[in-house]
Amino acid sequence: MDEVEVVVAHSERATLRVGEVFLKVDADQARIDVEVEAMSRAPVPTPKVLWRKPPVLAIAAVPGTVLGRLGEPSTASPAAWAAAGAAIRKLHEAPLPPWAGRRRRGPDELVAELDGECESLVTNGVLPADLVIRNRRVAEAALRSWTPAFTHGDLQVDHVFVHDDEVTGIIDWSEAGRGDALFDLATLTLGHPEHLDDVIAGYGVDVDLDVVRAWWSLRSLLGVRWLVEHGFDPFAPGCEVDVLKSRM
Structure with a gap:
């Protein structure tokens, strides 16, 4: 009998692993709908859907090992990271999906959300004011108009497997x-x-690196409170707070 491994669990969703099968439990069926449809459309390797019985989605494990983990040095080669860049380019050049994306927000919406989050971080003593102010300035470069692409939307380093x-x-x-x-x-x-x-x-295309770095600050500022409230530690070495400090 395979052991049940809790991969991630919080109030919104949970993922369990039993042998070579992952069971994703999510009360938000729209989120599961997006996941299944996106995997069918993406021109990159994705997990095989084994079965679906709401609120559970069963998918097969993918071969290989994760590209890295936040807070830990990556052991993957530069060529593996470049391969990840090439795969992302292929995704971004694919036909747009018919849905807008759960994370799609215009610059005005992001400004309002970011300013509210920054105020909360400082007012509640979560982060020092100078750290928040500096990163808020850096984040400004990401608050611009952009051409929509087919995006993953949560492309964390441990969501990419390589061999x-x-x-x-x-x-x-x-x-x-x-x-x-x-x-x-x-x-x-x-x-x-x-x-x-x-x-x-x-990736093979010149990109504005200042915008990429601005997203590091913006994503970290928006994520700290959520992570704390859901049992994660953004203060761990190499994680979101260290990312913010590196911008100083």
């Missing part, structure tokens, strides 16, 4: 939709700035 310097699978598509391509690149390299050049080399 022999090739991408073998990209998981967790519940936030996919039409979005800012540079947000994907920033999410992948968050906490791993030393691999940004490798990713861009594989």
